[in-house]
Amino acid sequence: MKSSVIALILVALLVGVACGVGGYAFIYAKGYSYLLNDPVACSKCPSQLFQQLGQDLQSGQLSAAQQADGSLQQEMQMFAGVTAASSGSNSVSFSA
Numbered sequence: 001m002k003s004s005v006i007a008l009i010l011v012a013l014l015v016g017v018a019c020g021v022g023g024y025a026f027i028y029a030k031g032y033s034y035l036l037n038d039p040v041a042c043s044k045c046p047s048q049l050f051q052q053l054g055q056d057l058q059s060g061q062l063s064a065a066q067q068a069d070g071s072l073q074q075e076m077q078m079f080a081g082v083t084a085a086s087s088g089s090n091s092v093s094f095s096a
Contacts, residue, residue, distance in 0.1 A: 046075055 026032070034045060049072040056065035 049075060
């Protein structure tokens with residue numbers, strides 16, 4: 001009986017730690033902004049950045065497309081946990 005109580009406490013402790021770390025990461029990364037249907041709250045969501053990039057490319061607004069591409073790269077780096085600056089070889093370049 002004593003071992004089952006210890007096992008139950010360990011399971012409860014592991015579940016509590018997992019929920020705590022997950023909740024902290026969700027709040028720190030502002031994950032709730034992806035659940036809202038507000039364009040202002042989700043101005044840096046990858047889906048909206050991709051849409052903006054596509055619209056800018058289709059309309060020929062190259063400087064705006066470069067800005068959207070830079071924002072998208074920053075968001076993806078932050079999402080992936082990469083903090084080092086990119087070397088620039090992955091960026092999209094445009095010529096008029």
